[in-house]
Amino acid sequence: VGVCPEPSAKRAPRGNLPVETSTFVGRERELSEARELLAETRLLTLTGPGGCGKTRFALRIAREAAGEFGNGVWWVDLTSVSDPDLVAQAVARVMGVREVPGRPLLGLPIEHLESGETLLVLDNCGHVIEACAALVDALLEGCPGLKVLATSRESLRLYGEVSWLVPPSPGPKKARRAQRISRATRPSDSSRSARGPSRPASRSPTRTLRR
Numbered sequence: 191v192g193v194c195p196e197p198s199a200k201r202a203p204r205g206n207l208p209v210e211t212s213t214f215v216g217r218e219r220e221l222s223e224a225r226e227l228l229a230e231t232r233l234l235t236l237t238g239p240g241g242c243g244k245t246r247f248a249l250r251i252a253r254e255a256a257g258e259f260g261n262g263v264w265w266v267d268l269t270s271v272s273d274p275d276l277v278a279q280a281v282a283r284v285m286g287v288r289e290v291p292g293r294p295l296l297g298l299p300i301e302h303l304e305s306g307e308t309l310l311v312l313d314n315c316g317h318v319i320e321a322c323a324a325l326v327d328a329l330l331e332g333c334p335g336l337k338v339l340a341t342s343r344e345s346l347r348l349y350g351e352v353s354w355l356v357p358p359s360p361g362p363k364k365a366r367r368a369q370r371i372s373r374a375t376r377p378s379d380s381s382r383s384a385r386g387p388s389r390p391a392s393r394s395p396t397r398t399l400r401r
Contacts, residue, residue: 204262205309206284207253212246217357224251224354227371228339231352232330235315235340238356244341245313247356252311252339261306261335269314274321281310281325296325300332307335315342323348349374 228234228251236244249265256263266284271277278295282288287298303310310329315322323346326338340346345353351374 205256205259205264207256207263207265207311208249208267210246210249210253217243217247220357221247221250221254225254227352227354228255228337231350232336233326233338233340233346233348233351235342235345235351235353236356237342237345237353238358239343242356242358244356248311248313248339248341252309255309259307259309259337261303261308263309263311265311265313267313268318268322271318274318277318277321278325281312296328300329303329303333303336305335308333308337310336310338312338312340315340315346316344319344319346322346345374347374 224234224236224247236247238244252263252265264281264284266281268277268280271280278299279289282295282299282302285299285302287302289295290298312322312326319342322340322342326340326346327348329336330338345351352371353374354371
């Protein structure tokens, strides 16, 4: 008599998200808003001054969205990376990608991420923002299924990027919502001069935010 196999248990999401060490209370509305923005764009940058909660917001957003990314959610803490040339190496190390002699390091994460849906979280980009912008630009160009969630005191200034200002306290008025969100619908003169020519971070048209 044949035995029907039991349904396989739901596989835990791949990745390396840190454990949350504190509760997340009183910012459900803002969290929902940020989640919706991540669903609409390939590059979402949480901005704001130090201590406003960017890292906690990013961690909660990534954790709640983890089930949507079959290829994993990968967290890269850039706090200790002081050399801009080591940003790509930090990303590769987190994903378990080893350097190959004679091959450019940037190409290896692209090969690793080019198939499947993946969320890459870059935490604390501010002090190496130029290197982060260049890396994100290349990764989004080479990996169609990749989304990037970044935290920084300022945006990466890439075309297609959505920047969201993390509110400093719970319960901001609805009237401030539009002020917190900025969309890079086209490369500005300032972004070109600051970053050099950049490719679109999103291949789909960005919608104009109604104010």
